[in-house]
Amino acid sequence: xxxxxxxxxxxxxxxxxxxxxxxxxxxxxxxxxxxxxxxxxxxxxxxxxxxxxxxxxxxxxxxxxxxxxxxxxxxxxxxxxxxxxxxxxxxxxxxxxxxxxxxxxxxxxxxxxxxxxxxxxxxxxxxxxxxxxxxxxxxxxxxxxxxxxxxxxxxxxxxxxxxxxxxxxxxxxxxxxxxxxxxxxxxxxxxxxxxxxxxxxxxxxxxxxxxxxxxxxxxxxxxxxxxxxxxxxxxxxxxxxxxxxxxxxxxxxxxxxxxxxxxxxxxxxxxxxxxxxxxxxxxxxxxxxxxxxxxxxxxxxxxxxxxxxxxxxxxxxxxxxxxxxxxxxxxxxxxxxxxxxxxxxxxxxxxxxxxxxxxxxxxxxxxxxxxxxxxxxxxxxxxxxxxxxxxxxxxxxxxxxxxxxxxxxxxxxxxxxxxxxxxxxxxxxxxxxxxxxxxxxxxxxxxxxxxxxxxxxxxxxxxxxxxxxxxxxxxxxxxxxxxxxxxxxxxxxxxxxxxxxxxxxxxxxxxxxxxxxxxxxxxxxxxx
Amino acid sequence: xxxxxxxxxxxxxxxxxxxxxxxxxxxxxxxxxxxxxxxxxxxxxxxxxxxxxxxxxxxxxxxxxxxxxxxxxxxxxxxxxxxxxxxxxxxxxxxxxxxxxxxxxxxxxxxxxxxxxxxxxxxxxxxxxxxxxxxxxxxxxxxxxxxxxxxxxxxxxxxxxxxxxxxxxxxxxxxxxxxxxxxxxxxxxxxxxxxxxxxxxxxxxxxxxxxxxxxxxxxxxxxxxxxxxxxxxxxxxxxxxxxxxxxxxxxxxxxxxxxxxxxxxxxxxxxxxxxxxxxxxxxxxxxxxxxxxxxxxxxxxxxxxxxxxxxxxxxxxxxxxxxxxxxxxxxxxxxxxxxxxxxxxxxxxxxxxx
Numbered sequence: 001x002x003x004x005x006x007x008x009x010x011x012x013x014x015x016x017x018x019x020x021x022x023x024x025x026x027x028x029x030x031x032x033x034x035x036x037x038x039x040x041x042x043x044x045x046x047x048x049x050x051x052x053x054x055x056x057x058x059x060x061x062x063x064x065x066x067x068x069x070x071x072x073x074x075x076x077x078x079x080x081x082x083x084x085x086x087x088x089x090x091x092x093x094x095x096x097x098x099x100x101x102x103x104x105x106x107x108x109x110x111x112x113x114x115x116x117x118x119x120x121x122x123x124x125x126x127x128x129x130x131x132x133x134x135x136x137x138x139x140x141x142x143x144x145x146x147x148x149x150x151x152x153x154x155x156x157x158x159x160x161x162x163x164x165x166x167x168x169x170x171x172x173x174x175x176x177x178x179x180x181x182x183x184x185x186x187x188x189x190x191x192x193x194x195x196x197x198x199x200x201x202x203x204x205x206x207x208x209x210x211x212x213x214x215x216x217x218x219x220x221x222x223x224x225x226x227x228x229x230x231x232x233x234x235x236x237x238x239x240x241x242x243x244x245x246x247x248x249x250x251x252x253x254x255x256x257x258x259x260x261x262x263x264x265x266x267x268x269x270x271x272x273x274x275x276x277x278x279x280x281x282x283x284x285x286x287x288x289x290x291x292x293x294x295x296x297x298x299x300x301x302x303x304x305x306x307x308x309x310x311x312x313x314x315x316x317x318x319x320x321x322x323x324x325x326x327x328x329x330x331x332x333x334x335x336x337x338x339x340x341x342x343x344x345x346x347x348x349x350x351x352x353x354x355x356x357x358x359x360x361x362x363x364x365x366x367x368x369x370x371x372x373x374x375x376x377x378x379x380x381x382x383x384x385x386x387x388x389x390x391x392x393x394x395x396x397x398x399x400x401x402x403x404x405x406x407x408x409x410x411x412x413x414x415x416x417x418x419x420x421x422x423x424x425x426x427x428x429x430x431x432x433x434x435x436x437x438x439x440x441x442x443x444x445x446x447x448x449x450x451x452x453x454x455x456x457x458x459x460x461x462x463x464x465x466x467x468x469x470x471x472x473x474x475x476x477x478x479x480x481x482x483x484x485x486x487x488x489x490x491x492x493x494x495x496x497x498x499x500x501x502x503x504x505x506x507x508x509x510x511x512x513x514x515x516x517x518x519x520x521x522x523x524x525x526x527x528x
Numbered sequence: 529x530x531x532x533x534x535x536x537x538x539x540x541x542x543x544x545x546x547x548x549x550x551x552x553x554x555x556x557x558x559x560x561x562x563x564x565x566x567x568x569x570x571x572x573x574x575x576x577x578x579x580x581x582x583x584x585x586x587x588x589x590x591x592x593x594x595x596x597x598x599x600x601x602x603x604x605x606x607x608x609x610x611x612x613x614x615x616x617x618x619x620x621x622x623x624x625x626x627x628x629x630x631x632x633x634x635x636x637x638x639x640x641x642x643x644x645x646x647x648x649x650x651x652x653x654x655x656x657x658x659x660x661x662x663x664x665x666x667x668x669x670x671x672x673x674x675x676x677x678x679x680x681x682x683x684x685x686x687x688x689x690x691x692x693x694x695x696x697x698x699x700x701x702x703x704x705x706x707x708x709x710x711x712x713x714x715x716x717x718x719x720x721x722x723x724x725x726x727x728x729x730x731x732x733x734x735x736x737x738x739x740x741x742x743x744x745x746x747x748x749x750x751x752x753x754x755x756x757x758x759x760x761x762x763x764x765x766x767x768x769x770x771x772x773x774x775x776x777x778x779x780x781x782x783x784x785x786x787x788x789x790x791x792x793x794x795x796x797x798x799x800x801x802x803x804x805x806x807x808x809x810x811x812x813x814x815x816x817x818x819x820x821x822x823x824x825x826x827x828x829x830x831x832x833x834x835x836x837x838x839x840x841x842x843x844x845x846x847x848x849x850x851x852x853x854x855x856x857x858x859x860x861x862x863x864x865x866x867x868x869x870x871x872x873x874x875x876x877x878x879x880x881x882x
Binding site for chain 2: 327329348349350353354359361363366367368369370371372373377380381382384385390393394395397437
């Protein structure tokens, strides 16, 4: 303890403000972090970049003391520390601004500022009086220092998001945070607000605060950070001072080069351009702007019979909205969707399904399956009115069970029993269950979103096999995935989506992973 | 991470769960009642024994219990059919009252010469009007997402107001005392099953409704869809089930059954419509549905249980010093703990909406 205090007294000479030394963390069989080492110098803005699921959040949770590493050490001010919990990290000066702000919506900004650490006039336990004057003074002083304009008497609910974010940051500073962690702070901000935030962060850095900045937008990293570290598949891929690198290099490390299934990727190279009939035609598709959703800006493409189109892109660039428009779960703002030559733009999901559309949802737990319902109900759902499962308005229980067993065994879903809850299955088997249901109705088109998210390697291979077979038998697939490897392994043609629009297209035979990666992350950055 | 939770559940555990679900609120209620009885110096065991004897002791007492259970069979099913789909219809009470008035109206206005056809006419009219009654909040929910708890609750007061006005004004009986309609024709009265008990054929209709509900819920595509919608709306719409159509279907079915229940009570029990037609059958029906976990057998048992409490309550105080209030305490406690289940369902719904 004495040693650490000594080090803290001579802050100026600390060489590592925050460090991770070979941190490892596994959840069951999934290695979320493997030997992660980073060092953040005092007064540095350090960007951590990586795709979704790369392991950034796990690392942040460990640095915050929310989770404990399986092995490895965390260093604060050159000293090894044991972050037993978030409170411990906080007293050491580590504070985090989450993607979802933690302000109480009905309190004023000033009340939020002092919440949990109120200045008091007389310390009388529960009868203490809050010293609002000093609270306001400290708030104004911090706001002045950071050049932010804050109306302290507003409620958080009625405050624009970027001001809420400022208040959140100021609140942490007021309580002694010296190491600020920001989790994708620009996700909710408009471009102008992003500039304001960056100005604030630079000011804080110049004042001696150390900042860890998580992002997958490279333009922002280049504009803000001093140092960048790339994490991919739970490992540090690359680290460099920002001044000595460029977006292309970073993008290359972010998306990686090797596929999970190199042989099928090679197979992709040999594929011919598909010349079948157009099955799905989308043109000028737009959605109205709704809160918390990304609008589409005139999306258009054609999908042919026997073709797999891979739609690449960093998540949150309009993929979910596109999928929901295509399957009929979200009203279309403008544009036309035709399926097998028929305009389906305003048809319901039910009508689209009746015409041969299948849908694998990215949200397996809430949309792909009803986890509390039985395996049987999940695999039959959608066919409950079709013979022989139902006849003359009544179920034929025996036929239903037989159909369920056939569907499940067709693609090898391992389940404990038809009556067990679908939620009892493993992630991979849950996803196979979804495929079993969707394939069973013999669709001509599958809209497949993030099919292997949270699925183990064996499950991934099986699902890729199902999709390849489906295509070989003349089916068409629109495959949306964050896994570039997966898209390369399966697609005939690759579209890149960023900011609600298709920003690039390439055939599988001359797909260049670096090029795709650049389109994904560089064009996706704001108005660029 | 969630894979860790994939522990298989044995059928025995499920069975145990269901049993506890039905028995738990009742056990708690008995404990609370026992405490109250001890406090007023009575022996709880004696009182419970007396209550049991008064509800199931003799053939006549059983008939009284089943008679009291009859309206609850209808309201229990009418509530369960909606709750099962995650639709919080609390307007069964109002629909029952409206149905009762409509059936009575047919029963005393149409010519007596129609004979036995009066009964199906009265039931049909009651079912139709009550179905339209609940179609309104169903449509508002399906089309405009108007909260069904608020709309159906408020419609109850509208129903009380309309029926209250009619029995005090246009439909007031000229020969009877206050606030009742004329008696329905004799041909329109449902036959009694075990005279002199008031148990009438409405009970058989109620049992039939419970059975049909059970068949619908487990054996038909539409019942399957309704249950899926209750379990997961996003999933249901993604597999092509129309949520608005399901909501409207269950609300209309709930209205039909409420209307039949009102008709049965009017034609079988009172033989007219009267102000204070229902002492809260619709609300007790919610407790029945919750207690029975929306399951046909559970609803039957729940209805008989509440019927037993009602029939025991009226006679227990005749034969002992025990106030009727003790029965009300038991009923209230059972309802509170059945509503714990309601809390679980609404928590689930809240999670699903996020």
